[in-house]
Amino acid sequence: MILSSEDIQANLEDSKGWELEGDKWIKKHFTLSTFPKAIQFVNELANLAEDRQHHPYLIIDHKNVTIKLSTIDEGGLSQKDFESAHAYDVTFLKYD
Numbered sequence: 001m002i003l004s005s006e007d008i009q010a011n012l013e014d015s016k017g018w019e020l021e022g023d024k025w026i027k028k029h030f031t032l033s034t035f036p037k038a039i040q041f042v043n044e045l046a047n048l049a050e051d052r053q054h055h056p057y058l059i060i061d062h063k064n065v066t067i068k069l070s071t072i073d074e075g076g077l078s079q080k081d082f083e084s085a086h087a088y089d090v091t092f093l094k095y096d
């Protein structure tokens, strides 16, 4: 179910570093210590995404990984995007 703008704002308050891009995407930049670490991080995200059947848009630029999330099938932001964002934040803690 697509979230209302009020629900999006409430979720963003609990999602440190994630920001709204337009009204259909949230995004966050992560910086890893090395390029291999960035790839390892992305591989972990890929496994999580496949398990959840909810897939991110990813940009890998050397040690920098940008993650964008949206619920494509529903044409906007859903709770799944914020659940994935939280799972990715928890994964990143291992690399911090």
Ligand SMILES: C[C@H](O)[C@H](O)[C@H]1CNC2=NC(N)=NC(=O)C2=N1
Binding pocket: 053, 054, 055, 056, 069, 070, 071, 072, 073, 074
């Ligand atoms: C059938 C399959 O589970 C769906 O197509 C999933 C796959 N991954 C997805 N990922 C994202 N980000 N949004 C979706 O709507 C979506 N749908």
